[in-house]
Amino acid sequence: MTACAQPNCTGTIEDGYCDLCGHAASPPAAPPASVPASHPSYGSAPSSYGSAPSPYGSVPFSSPSAPGVSPSSPVTVPSGSRGSAPASGRGTLGTGGSRPGQLGSGLAEVPPVVYRDPMAVVLQDPQVPEEKRFCAKPDCGRPVGRSRNGRPGRAEGFCPHDGTRFSFTPKLREGDLVAGQYEVKGCLAHGGLGWIYLAADRNLDGRWVVLKGLLNTADAEALAVAEAERRFLTGVDHSNIVKIFNFVRHREPGAEAGRMAGYLVMEYVGGESLHDQLRRRLRESGNTEALPLRQAIPYALEILRALGYLHERGMLYCDLKPANVIQVGRELKLIDLGAVRMASDQDSPIYGTVGYQAPEIASSGPSVASDLYTVGRTLAVLSFPFSPVRGGAEAPLPGLGELPPAVRYESFHRFLLRATDPSPAARFASAEEMADQLLGILREVRAAEDGMPYPAPSALFGPERIPAGTAVAARGEGRILEPLRRAASAAALPVPLADPADPGTAFLSGLTARTPGELITMLGSAPHTPETLLALARLSAEQGGGETGGLLARAARELPGDWRVLWTRGVYALVAGDPVEAVRIFDRCYDLVPGECAARLALAFALECAGDAGPAAARYGSVWRTDRSYVSAAFGLARTLMAVGDTDGAMRVLDEVPHSSSHFVAAQLAVVAGSVRGRDPAALDAAALAGTGERLADLDGLDPRQRREMAAEVLESALDWLGSGAGSGTRAASGPSAGALLGTPFTERALRRELERLYRELARAAATTAERYALVDRANASRPRTML
Template sequence: MPEHPSGSENIRPTAQSSTLIEDPTDVTYRAPYPWATRRASPAETSPWSSDEDDPLLSEAEPGSERSVRSRPSVRRLSAGLVDLPRVSQVDPATAILRDPEVPEDKRFCWKCQQPVGRSTGDGPGPTSGKCPKCGSPFNFRPLLSPGELVADQYEVQGCLAYGGMGWIFLARDRNVSDRWVVLKGLQNPLDFEAHVVALAERQFLSEMAHPGIVKIFNFVKHRSAEGVPCGYIVMEYVGGQSLKEMLDLRAPERIPVAEAIAYVMEVLPALDYLHSFGLAYNDLKPDNIMVTEDEVKLIDLGAVAARESGGSLYGTLGYQAPEFTSTGPTVASDIHTVGRTLAALTLNMPTERFGPKLPGIPSPDEEPVLRRYPAFRRLLLRATDPDPAQRFPTAYAMYRQLAGVLRAVLAEDTNREYPQTSAVFGSPRGDFGIDTLIRQTDGVIEGVHRAPTLDPPSIVAALPVPLIDSEDPSAELLTPLLHGDPRQTLDTLRQSTADMSAGAIGTPETFELEGALTAVRAYLDLGEVEQAREHLARLLPAYRTDWRIDWYTGIAELSCAEYERAYDHFDRVHSMVPGEIAPLLALAATAELLIQTHEGSDEPDRWRAAATEYYRSVWRNARGVASAAFGLARRLAVDGDVATAVATLQQVPHSSRHHNAARMTACLLLVTKPVTELTQADLDAAAAHLHALPDEPRLLQLQAIVLSAALAWLHRGGQPDPRTTILGFRYTETGLRGGLESVLRAVARATSNRLHRYALIDLANNIRPRSLW
């Protein structure tokens, strides 16, 4: 499969800044086009909450006002979503190593990665020599000394660090205002292959111009005091701290997940920029990400190489992709290093003794961080999947999912809503489960019991549709069909296919996939599931990594009541796009359907936990998705946590068209708990909800239920203040009976069922207050 397959994962953003933002109201765009490749217009994405702008584009704290701050003590990453302490500016001279020596446990052959220069019984290990395995020369001594003038221009000040390809020196540029520069030499100047790498670097590194990548100033040759000729890359000096240094300062603690994601999101545009030139970075790791006062940059371009190139490949074990030595540099291998870097920043990764980090991601049982942030775990697993085809197809695709995961992490940390704009899903097409609980009260009017169960067709109709990339060759033809009449969609597809076959119009190169998926959506909307399945089966062999096939297959299984299969497909979609809300909503609804199917067995325990957690995740992130609020309330109520269920329903915004339904459902939950748990506060709260709904059609039946609960509570031994009232009736036997009688008679007048009317009148006669006449 190609590295950039057609699909909605590759939808591009509107122009965004990838820079650090000191003030959320003062966004400075470092470059007009921080992404190397194309973008989509705002109309191509649909917010889950129509009342909110995308916080990635603009996010301000509640109650904040515009202000001017000259030197803020904190700065913001990811468009203001994450606050971080400012990194202090330091004198570059203080970064020079006093004793530049490579520890023996860090000495490895640059070519075969075998340990070299190690101690033996005869004394300390040699700092230079040849690898006993492959014969490649090694030299761990600095070839330049302080005060030495390189190329008659750069005065060496000392060693800064030892990198993957050799020593890195700090120098002064005596020809340009004595500016600080960095000289990066080759690990083995006598090695021919290393010189070939240096020659290749000269050809493309000088063309790199991105705010997130260190600048290359020059390429020079110099003969050391020992007479050894060597080439050096002259780069800008980037002050601050590397993420590796930050980790060392926090040890044994790791960097918080939100901070780590924010840092990585700052460098992903730089990787995408390199990829657009046909290059791969190859050596992403905490050491090579530098955080300064106001920016995050990739440093050390020594391992950058053309994609799928052969020859000497440079990288770091523990971060490199497993296929790296066989495939060469690819976008997928770079994505792997991003995932490993995120893991190294946030997790205690298992490491070989005196060696690289071991492959794999720890389990949630081993790392509490992964239990707390399950979407983050899924993102790490996809980024580092052993199969390159299963990883994120582009740096931008990973960026978008990281943005969603970041919101989920922040929502978990702060219990605040972080609504998102999806680049790969449209808006939900409707809601489901809104009246699942409250419609039970209709039995008071109709005399018919209504089970509080979900309706599968309403779920299928409500779930969103995956988007088509606006710059996909098929987009102009197919985008108008995504939300149109399904029969008209199929007619248009048939006509277009005929025109293509006749040569009347051209055939877009992606039409086989995109046209088939559009037809699948139409067939599913029509309930013609078998036709949809046939199209999906034909697509699967050639497009097995396209998660939309799993999404539509899950919808098809849901339509046929194959809920466990549907759940498995939605789970795979969640793993492929872990920053999206749509798969979470689908998983929650499917798990609830499975509870209904497996009621009475041991299996529902798994589905109960899943439904509750996924509904909670959706609602915590997007208060505009009312289906999640009602679903979470149902699950909490069943589990006996009525207080939290009611609190959840009270969070439904006043602007929501389901606000009244949320109030009525909260009222119902308050008064239908066991009478032994009922309190006067519950009854009063329920009555308060009804007072706010004077024109609601279900008002009478809810009043009857509340008064009935109050009477039962009184019979149970409740002791209210007799001077208080509920719904206008006193908290006494006579007052509550009289109130319930009048409400039941009003309900009887409203019912159209003659027999049920008689039953209600009989009940009112039985409940009315006793009298002597």
């Protein structure tokens, strides 16, 4: 054991971290020389990353009276079915069987792990180090077999605290034949119920299998009951879960008369555990880097596939941690099914690992929510240097600002916080819901790392409707883009999808072409269902209707805990002119659906309306990088960048609006305006002005009046540049268009003639007499000087 180097700390280094203060070792701690090189597959090695001391890295909670599922409580988060689309979204969780070789969901290339020859990992000298020896009795777990007065500890004996017999020596030897079928080849690792062995199945041409202890007893009936209780594991058939082939009994050599041992027979998985991958990465980086997010998130997605499969069949895994997950090739498998139990089981001891186990386990028992909690903790441990245990208790997650820059994604941090919320009711409701949000975060991460979007349809929201804030401001307003209008932002937000099981959903789908007023009238007389009520509340909120509050109160009663009611409250606050309240509400929605672009867009709208340009820009940027179909995000990011003085950055964003977008022309027009409006004439040059003119000339479908107005603005900027003296000499003739701007020679006289012509054409089409007079005055002021 290595002592912690922190001042005044008496802890020891465990897997690179102190088990008392939680600080990383410096330099990184290597595995103790006395620890045998165990195979990572079948049951935790004698310790697990960051776990408290126990027989196999797990702490049993013996609570026969604890229910198999968490007690019911008011739902405060979405149920997973409400507001969700059919399984055709951006990559829904297929729990019926994981796709072999699809680790990464097509979004990330995860390095494969080479299959390991089982004979190469058999231990040559199987021993359990003294510091890993603990009493196996669930309510004891204290150290046994330790050295005293310079004498080595006993590998076999009795616990001095409660008299429980212990033995850390292998009971099976090479060549032993178990159940007349399985030929033992050696030890792989030591788990909570003894040694784990490699064997060859003689009945199936020597197929490699693993034998893991189930129960030692002299009571044949008790052994039969234990086997029957675990027999359900043989029905588990999922490519992400190790296969249990059989349960067998064997009288161990030298055992007392009638004493039998039970063994699980399971497949051999010759890969590498995530625990070992993580430790290697921490050692190589000096404890500064864990696994990359593009690798850790796909691991979590595959784990969720496996857990979703178990949950659908009424089973709970209970003891997820990196040591219990193995990668081989490009596939992932959950191993060590010793803690798996039926959700209805209220009597069996509960096993878990400190640092990963949900806080309510001891009082309420395991549940789907507690399983998902372990996924969140496991993902945190895999993604950044983080010891899950500090001072013998669970360590809190670090704040967003404390995360390493490579993983400092707000969406990812919010995901971890929801997944590990102390309240089971506040966590994700299902593995499928959790995976869907995590997949959205993976798209965001890949987009940020690769500099290219990764769009996909949402399972919770429809598409952006009409982009908001795309209008170019008039020349005299002192800005490039019109300010965001609250009603327009609400109308642009994607609509949460209706529950397909609601009888009113089919009726609603036929109303999308109506005007808001017509829709409100029709919904008022439509058959009442929760979905028609929620749709009516949303439409009323978008119109700022005074009856919205009452409708939302009714919707909250009929859809308790549905996040879409909260979302609609945010829309109403935004339209009603309370952006601070809208920020609060949409921030909470972002907590609940952290993988959704729509949630970030709504928060960005609210923040911009509240005057917080910087935070709004961060959310707009996240959406725009991930999915270019959210054109409102591009214009919002441009507006907020200009608000903080980054006009060039805003122009680069608008230039990214794709040509296929119906708002490409608006974006390009804004770029033209931003290239000349508010610029210091001396900072311009002929090449930039000529390029701006070419950009304007190439815009097809631009309204003739807008084209003339923008052309006049470009020509005036060119005249200002010439008048500043910056365009004197050879510089004026060095443009790429042979000294021409918008087809006009780049001279003061020619530019003035063209500018005069444009103003007179605009004057002829003016809507009011005052506007016409003003344009005529501009034309007269622009005409070149003559002797007449």
